[in-house]
Amino acid sequence: MSYVDQVIEEVIAKNPAEPEFHQAVREVLESLRVVVEANEEQYKKDALLERLVNPERQFKFRVPWVDDNGQVHVNTGYRVQFNSAIGPYKGGLRLHPSVNLGIIKFLGFEQIFKNSLTGLPIGGGKGGSDFDPKGKSDREIMAFCQSFMTELCKYIGADTDVPAGDIGTGAREIGYMFGQYKRIRGLYEGVLTGKGLSYGGSLVRTEATGYGLLYLTDEMLKCNGKSLEGATVVVSGAGNVAIYATEKAQQLGAKVVTCSDSTGWIYDKDGIDVALLKEVKEVKRARLTEYAAARPSAEYHEGKGVWTIPCDVALPCATQNELDLDDAKTLVANGCFAVAEGANMPTTMEATEYLQENGVLFAPGKAANAGGVATSALEMSQNSERLSWTFEEVDSKLKNIMVNIFHNLDDAAKRYGMEGNYVAGANIAGFEKVVDAMNAQGIV
Numbered sequence: 001m002s003y004v005d006q007v008i009e010e011v012i013a014k015n016p017a018e019p020e021f022h023q024a025v026r027e028v029l030e031s032l033r034v035v036v037e038a039n040e041e042q043y044k045k046d047a048l049l050e051r052l053v054n055p056e057r058q059f060k061f062r063v064p065w066v067d068d069n070g071q072v073h074v075n076t077g078y079r080v081q082f083n084s085a086i087g088p089y090k091g092g093l094r095l096h097p098s099v100n101l102g103i104i105k106f107l108g109f110e111q112i113f114k115n116s117l118t119g120l121p122i123g124g125g126k127g128g129s130d131f132d133p134k135g136k137s138d139r140e141i142m143a144f145c146q147s148f149m150t151e152l153c154k155y156i157g158a159d160t161d162v163p164a165g166d167i168g169t170g171a172r173e174i175g176y177m178f179g180q181y182k183r184i185r186g187l188y189e190g191v192l193t194g195k196g197l198s199y200g201g202s203l204v205r206t207e208a209t210g211y212g213l214l215y216l217t218d219e220m221l222k223c224n225g226k227s228l229e230g231a232t233v234v235v236s237g238a239g240n241v242a243i244y245a246t247e248k249a250q251q252l253g254a255k256v257v258t259c260s261d262s263t264g265w266i267y268d269k270d271g272i273d274v275a276l277l278k279e280v281k282e283v284k285r286a287r288l289t290e291y292a293a294a295r296p297s298a299e300y301h302e303g304k305g306v307w308t309i310p311c312d313v314a315l316p317c318a319t320q321n322e323l324d325l326d327d328a329k330t331l332v333a334n335g336c337f338a339v340a341e342g343a344n345m346p347t348t349m350e351a352t353e354y355l356q357e358n359g360v361l362f363a364p365g366k367a368a369n370a371g372g373v374a375t376s377a378l379e380m381s382q383n384s385e386r387l388s389w390t391f392e393e394v395d396s397k398l399k400n401i402m403v404n405i406f407h408n409l410d411d412a413a414k415r416y417g418m419e420g421n422y423v424a425g426a427n428i429a430g431f432e433k434v435v436d437a438m439n440a441q442g443i444v
């Protein structure tokens with residue numbers, strides 16, 4: 001049995017009931033097969049892959065909090081510190097009822113390679129809780145965030161582990177968590193990113209993941225003789241990534257005609273009205289039915305369906321495994337020529353392979369959505385310097401980073417004879433730097 005297959009088997013055997021983690025490990029290691037085979041003896045002797053797939057440490061803790069009626073609830077909190085070879089652990093905090101250890105491990109594992117691809121000195125980590133922020137009052141959100149941070153603050157710090165937002169964790173939650181960290185530890189430091197602008201946040205952090213997704217997509221299309229100008233784009237999700245992806249796609253001349261949330265989706269033939277979408281989702285925190293009610297050109301449908309709308313470019317920006325093989329077949333049949341992942345692992349492996357086999361340009365999330373964490377790292381730099389850069393400065397650094405990421409993965413794919421396979425290119429480019437650092441630091 002090959003070393004790669006042996007490690008995949010061990011991961012499945014040692015981490016039962018963690019299918020998303022198995023999926024992420026399989027996807028990464030399969031595409032690294034050619035690199036691993038070229039160094040198999042040495043990697044095996046050093047147990048390199050075993051060290052890569054086992055987190056350096058992981059925390060699981062109780063989070064008790066009291067609701068507005070005096071009822072006590074207990075959620076579970078997680079922080080997985082996966083790999084610190086190239087810098088302090090960095091990765092978001094997900095608050096969603098579906099969160100469990102396997103989901104956090106899949107996200108933390110992917111984060112290692114994503115962070116490496118940015119070219120910035122940040123290691124891989126992830127955390128979160130099965131707490132559901134939907135329908136909670138501000139006071140309940142604060143109570144949860146304070147309790148969560150009361151435990152988490154023991155394990156994080158500006159030079160050790162710097163969490164950020166993710167699904168369910170936006171500026172409000174980061175603010176409550178930062179306040180509690182400062183209160184307990186007595187340190188005013190850049191321990192979290194995604195902070196408000198009045199207390200150390202960076203301009204462009206809110207827009208960064210969505211904007212970065214479009215900067216990379218734009219470069220990928222240009223290098224393949226295509227353009228966003230005049231393209232029809234379908235986007236899933238209606239959260240932070242989806243909103244700013246839509247905004248930048250429209251600035252670059254495309255027409256975005258869909259968005260979705262966990263209950264339904266919008267088809268807006270005139271193009272999504274971003275100001276209205278922001279009002280509904282960021283201000284009112286309401287459902288998409290409110291968007292449809294305010295916009296005569298929009299149709300609202302229950303359930304899932306954005307991939308059925310004919311498009312040139314598809315941008316999945318909601319959650320993992322939201323684009324499956326049937327969806328990929330529909331996209332190809334409708335003439336879609338590019339898919340770029342705004343969310344983490346939104347495309348199943350079968351769907352990814354089908355898209356690639358059918359000539360669709362495919363940019364994997366760990367490269368395409370790296371703009372968020374890259375800008376978080378820029379926030380860390382500004383905090384360390386006690387300076388704030390302008391919007392234009394940060395935006396131009398973000399754009400450079402995304403263009404560089406695309407060329408790094410394009411070059412890596414070409415070096416290994418897999419031209420145009422950006423999945424393999426991203427994994428190889430991310431892996432090479434981490435492995436180099438791990439080797440230099442000895443068996444730790």
Ligand code: NDP
Binds near residue numbers: 209240241261343
């Ligand atoms: P938000 O919480 O702001 O938005 C998530 C969106 O996806 C919402 O519209 C939500 O709908 C929808 N959604 C969530 N879960 C499901 C589900 N199970 N089924 C259908 N729809 C769902 O999160 P973000 O926009 O920040 O994150 C979206 C994705 O991007 C995630 O995969 C995240 O890990 C990834 N990402 C985010 C980064 C960031 O900077 N924010 C950075 C890199 C990656 P509803 O409101 O109904 O739940």
